[in-house]
Amino acid sequence: MKEKLRDLVVRLYSRRVEGHLDLAQVPKHIGVILDGNRRWAKASGGTTVEGHRAGAEKIRELLSWCDETDVEVVTLWMLSTDNLDRPPNELTPLLGIIEDTVRGLASDGRWRVHHVGTPDLLPDHTQRVLKEAAAATSGNTGIIVNVAVGYGGRQEIADAVRSLLADRAARGETLAELADTVTIDDIAEHLYTRGQPDPDLVIRTSGEQRLSGFMLWQSAHSEYHFCDVFWPAFRKVDFLRALRDYAARHRRYGG
Numbered sequence: 001m002k003e004k005l006r007d008l009v010v011r012l013y014s015r016r017v018e019g020h021l022d023l024a025q026v027p028k029h030i031g032v033i034l035d036g037n038r039r040w041a042k043a044s045g046g047t048t049v050e051g052h053r054a055g056a057e058k059i060r061e062l063l064s065w066c067d068e069t070d071v072e073v074v075t076l077w078m079l080s081t082d083n084l085d086r087p088p089n090e091l092t093p094l095l096g097i098i099e100d101t102v103r104g105l106a107s108d109g110r111w112r113v114h115h116v117g118t119p120d121l122l123p124d125h126t127q128r129v130l131k132e133a134a135a136a137t138s139g140n141t142g143i144i145v146n147v148a149v150g151y152g153g154r155q156e157i158a159d160a161v162r163s164l165l166a167d168r169a170a171r172g173e174t175l176a177e178l179a180d181t182v183t184i185d186d187i188a189e190h191l192y193t194r195g196q197p198d199p200d201l202v203i204r205t206s207g208e209q210r211l212s213g214f215m216l217w218q219s220a221h222s223e224y225h226f227c228d229v230f231w232p233a234f235r236k237v238d239f240l241r242a243l244r245d246y247a248a249r250h251r252r253y254g255g
Contacts, residue, residue, distance in 0.1 A: 020237035027200030029073040036206030036230030054232035056101040071146045099129045106133035110142040115152035116192035134136035153216030160190035205231040
């Protein structure tokens with residue numbers, strides 16, 4: 001009885017927050033650090049794999065909420081480069097869950113799936129799933145869903161610089177010439193998210209208050225929202241609170 005009453009109160013509060021939300025102030029690009037799957041599983045008496053599965057199921061809900069509020073780009077940090085060092089008995093099933101999730105996003109028909117990360121760090125079958133999902137959804141007109149798998153912010157910047165150097169070398173430009181002319185925009189054109197707007201809002205669940213290397217270049221002027229709940233327990237009301245918090249801020253962009 002208490003649980004039903006609590007759920008009713010949360011739904012009513014969620015509707016109230018949503019009713020006062022100014023869609024003109026909604027962020028166009030949201031980055032989400034999906035943190036807390038393992039701790040959620042431990043707290044609920046489940047296994048690590050069950051925690052990762054519950055976290056994967058939450059992604060569809062999040063994207064539906066984003067659809068309702070006119071968000072255009074969502075970046076989901078699903079697997080960092082540091083996570084690749086986890087023991088095989090955890091990493092292997094996690095990669096399987098990620099692959100199933102990406103296939104599900106692609107088959108939904110609404111969203112454009114785009115991989116951000118270093119493909120060469122991932123197993124061949126994971127690379128194949130990511131490429132197939134991107135190809136199958138390239139013609140969709142819905143939200144761009146960046147799946148950050150095998151992603152690290154420092155690695156992205158290193159890859160961007162490497163790509164820039166290779167591109168200019170192919171044009172016959174010398175290293176000295178590049179050093180004299182390279183700009184911020186030149187590097188940005190070689191990031192995983194080239195052509196996309198930088199994230200307006202970055203959300204991290206589980207109570208941790210750090211970026212851990214997430215979109216280090218792109219988040220220079222982002223607003224941050226840290227939420228105490230573990231990712232599998234993230235609710236629509238938590239999402240709406242993040243949007244309300246964002247709308248209440250005055251973005252200065254360093255000015």
